[in-house]
Amino acid sequence: MTRHPTRNPFTHSETAAVGVSVEGLSKSFGRFEVLKNITFAVPPGEIFVLMGPSGSGKSVLLKQIVGLERPSAGRVTVDGRDAASETTRGQVRMALVFQSGALFNSLSVYDNLALYPREHQIADEAAIREKVMRALQILSLEGTANQSPSELSGGMKKRVAIARGLVMEPQLMLYDEPTSELDPVMSATIAEIIATLKEEYHVTSIVVSHDRELALGIADRVGILMGGELVSLGTPAELRNPPDPRVAEFLNPKIDLQHPRFKKLET
Amino acid sequence: MNQLTAILEGIGSTVQLLFRAASYTPTLWRQRARFIEQCFLIGYTTLPIVAILSFFIGSVLALQAGYSMSNFGAKQFIGSLVGLSMARELGPVMAAILLAGRVGSAIAAELASMKVYQEIDALETMDIPPARMLVLPRLAAVLVMMPVLAIIADLVGWFGGALISKYTQSIAIEPEAYFSVLRRFMEFKDVLNGLIKAEVFGFAIVLVSCNIGLSTRGGPREIGAAVTKAVVTSLIMILVLDYFVTKALMHLQS
Numbered sequence: 368m369t370r371h372p373t374r375n376p377f378t379h380s381e382t383a384a385v386g387v388s389v390e391g392l393s394k395s396f397g398r399f400e401v402l403k404n405i406t407f408a409v410p411p412g413e414i415f416v417l418m419g420p421s422g423s424g425k426s427v428l429l430k431q432i433v434g435l436e437r438p439s440a441g442r443v444t445v446d447g448r449d450a451a452s453e454t455t456r457g458q459v460r461m462a463l464v465f466q467s468g469a470l471f472n473s474l475s476v477y478d479n480l481a482l483y484p485r486e487h488q489i490a491d492e493a494a495i496r497e498k499v500m501r502a503l504q505i506l507s508l509e510g511t512a513n514q515s516p517s518e519l520s521g522g523m524k525k526r527v528a529i530a531r532g533l534v535m536e537p538q539l540m541l542y543d544e545p546t547s548e549l550d551p552v553m554s555a556t557i558a559e560i561i562a563t564l565k566e567e568y569h570v571t572s573i574v575v576s577h578d579r580e581l582a583l584g585i586a587d588r589v590g591i592l593m594g595g596e597l598v599s600l601g602t603p604a605e606l607r608n609p610p611d612p613r614v615a616e617f618l619n620p621k622i623d624l625q626h627p628r629f630k631k632l633e634t
Numbered sequence: 635m636n637q638l639t640a641i642l643e644g645i646g647s648t649v650q651l652l653f654r655a656a657s658y659t660p661t662l663w664r665q666r667a668r669f670i671e672q673c674f675l676i677g678y679t680t681l682p683i684v685a686i687l688s689f690f691i692g693s694v695l696a697l698q699a700g701y702s703m704s705n706f707g708a709k710q711f712i713g714s715l716v717g718l719s720m721a722r723e724l725g726p727v728m729a730a731i732l733l734a735g736r737v738g739s740a741i742a743a744e745l746a747s748m749k750v751y752q753e754i755d756a757l758e759t760m761d762i763p764p765a766r767m768l769v770l771p772r773l774a775a776v777l778v779m780m781p782v783l784a785i786i787a788d789l790v791g792w793f794g795g796a797l798i799s800k801y802t803q804s805i806a807i808e809p810e811a812y813f814s815v816l817r818r819f820m821e822f823k824d825v826l827n828g829l830i831k832a833e834v835f836g837f838a839i840v841l842v843s844c845n846i847g848l849s850t851r852g853g854p855r856e857i858g859a860a861v862t863k864a865v866v867t868s869l870i871m872i873l874v875l876d877y878f879v880t881k882a883l884m885h886l887q888s
Contacts, residue, residue: 433759456761463759469752473744486762488664535760 384411384571385459385538387432387450391441394427401427403595404441409588414565414572416582419592420617425575426466428592429543432573433463445539459539462532466544468524470516476503476527477512480534502530506560522553529560540564542574546581554578558585579618582606591617644867648845651765655773658766668771676772676840677779680736681786684729688787691724692716692794700798700805709805713812714819716795721820725787726828727876729780730835734868738843741772742864745847746857754848769844773837780836781829788825792816823887831879838875839868 387409394402401424409415419425430436431443434450443450446459470479480499484490490498503509506526516524525545532540542561546554558578562585565572576582582589583603591599591614599606599614609615662669695716703709745768748754757764792813799807843864850860 435755435758456759461759463756465752465756467752469756471748471753471756472751482762483760486760486767 383538384569385446386411386571387415387539387573388444389428389432389441390443392428392431392438392443393440394424394431394436395439401595402431402438405592405595405597406441407590407597407600409571409573411571412565412569413587414561414574414585416574416576416586416589417592418577418579418582418589418617420577423592424595425592426543429463429541429573429575433461433541460535460537461539461541462535462537463541464525464528464532464543464545466547468516468528470524470527470531472516474516475512476508476514476516476519479516479527480531483531483535498534502533505533506530522549522557525549525557526560529557533564537570539571539573542572542576544576545574546576546578554581557581561585593617644845644849647849648842651769651845651848652841654763654765655769658763658770661766662770662774665767665771668767669774672771672775673779675740676733676737676775677782680729680732680779680783683736684732684783684787685790687728687732688720688725688791689794691728692720692791693798695719695724695791696795696798696805697802700802704804710807710811711815711819712795712799712805712807713815717792717816717820718824720788720791720795721825721828723828723876723880725791726784726832726835727872729783729787729832730839730872731869733776733780733783733836734839734843734865734872737776738839738864738868739861741840741843742847742860743857745844746850746860747854749848749850750852750854750857764848768848769841772840772844776836776840777833780832783836784829784832785825788828827883827887830883831876834875834879835872838871842867842871 389405389407392402392405393400405428407415417425417428427436431438432445432450434452434455437451445455445461448455448458470476471482474482477499480502481495484495484498489495500509500512503512506529508523508526508530511519511523511527516527519527529542529545540561545557545561549557558581561572561574561581564570565585574581574586583606586603588600588602589606590597593613598611599609606614606618609618696712699712699715700709703712703715745754745764748768754764757767796809796812799805799812800809846860846864846867850856
């Protein structure tokens with residue numbers, strides 16, 4: 368990578384990646400406790416992958432970081448600012464790539480990407496066009512600019528969602544299951560894109576996923592969430608021989624036709 | 635008890651949404667493209683159905699008035715009856731009911747689906763307040779378009795009454811006579827009265843429908859529920875507000 372690590376691709380200005388800190392975070396919906404006393408920190412510029420079985424609270428944790436939901440107890444800070452406060456979003460540029468893409472269906476792909484700079488009056492139309500086309504080019508999506516989101520395939524929607532995040536020149540990029548429902552090659556492509564964005568633009572990335580290849584391939588550190596608790600936290604190398612048997616099974620499940628798991632559950 | 639808290643919560647969040655949207659009023663000029671689009675959706679697309687309905691409301695009023703008033707030789711006053719009823723009551727109420735069915739439902743459906751498919755969450759993470767981008771242009775547009783719809787409802791209703799009065803054998807009143815009575819017994823304040831009511835109804839329908847759409851939770855099935863809720867709430871609100879606004883306006887004018 369030849370580019371200066373803190374250069375932003377669009378404005379050539381310095382953007383500082385931000386750190387995220389989660390302290391004693393708990394979240395309950397009614398009586399159901401989804402997150403239990405979670406503590407970890409992500410330093411600026413790191414790729415942190417959060418893994419865990421479905422329903423373990425990964426997406427809820429992501430919503431806490433981006434400030435869409437308030438914690439029941441504990442605190443999440445982004446760049447030292449309280450994530451639950453409405454003003455934080457104005458001070459730190461955070462982009463969340465939703466699992467579904469969450470593209471604006473009434474707008475074309477181009478307008479989806481142009482919405483953020485237009486609404487925040489960051490640049491004039493010519494500069495916005497340049498930014499948007501550059502973001503589409505990075506994700507090999509030039510041909511889709513005038514299409515509507517409903518005309519795109521699942522993989523394209525995800526890439527458009529990443530491109531939309533990129534136009535925001537984010538200091539923190541959050542991905543919710545970026546490779547789910549994608550074929551293996553497209554999953555690898557998305558993983559490469561996430562890693563490249565970190566290398567070239569020095570953005571902090573938090574990736575929620577249960578894609579083992581992605582976690583072991585691009586993560587600086589991996590956290591594993593089970594039943595609302597952070598049961599493991601370490602580098603991908605440390606994860607190859609996890610001491611916790613639950614983590615070992617989650618990362619390396621053997622298909623055992625003689626003793627199927629669902630039959631064990633029944634007895 | 636739970637339903638009562640739900641109603642109070644609904645009122646609270648609607649008022650909050652109103653203040654939030656109003657605080658972005660200075661951004662309206664740069665959102666003029668959205669404002670014009672909403673004027674088109676709210677005004678132009680509702681116009682034909684408002685015209686058709688008010689034509690028949692005016693006609694049936696003339697017909698019924700002719701039937702009952704000719705018994706005591708008062709049928710020459712049909713013009714004033716149709717004129718006043720349309721201007722003070724039926725024009726604004728009918729326009730508002732159609733607005734609830736056509737625009738209120740569409741707003742609730744659109745915003746509810748944006749909420750269910752996380753587009754609203756996406757806007758919030760992008761630090762673009764939905765109250766500014768989605769609610770303000772709609773509220774501004776209804777304030778401009780609602781009096782226009784009500785005036786058209788009045789005019790078409792009067793015209794419908796005139797037409798029926800001329801061509802119904804038992805009534806047979808010439809349009810000149812019909813409109814001269816209409817003018818004699820009606821003042822500008824009667825029309826203005828109706829326009830103020832229309833403005834209040836329209837604003838309330840759009841605000842409530844926006845709030846119901848934005849407070850949708852759950853899956854796609856909730857989109858349908860949000861639409862039903864928006865229309866039913868709007869209809870109840872129109873009739874309740876109608877009484878209180880009429881009463882307040884009478885009090886102010888006396």
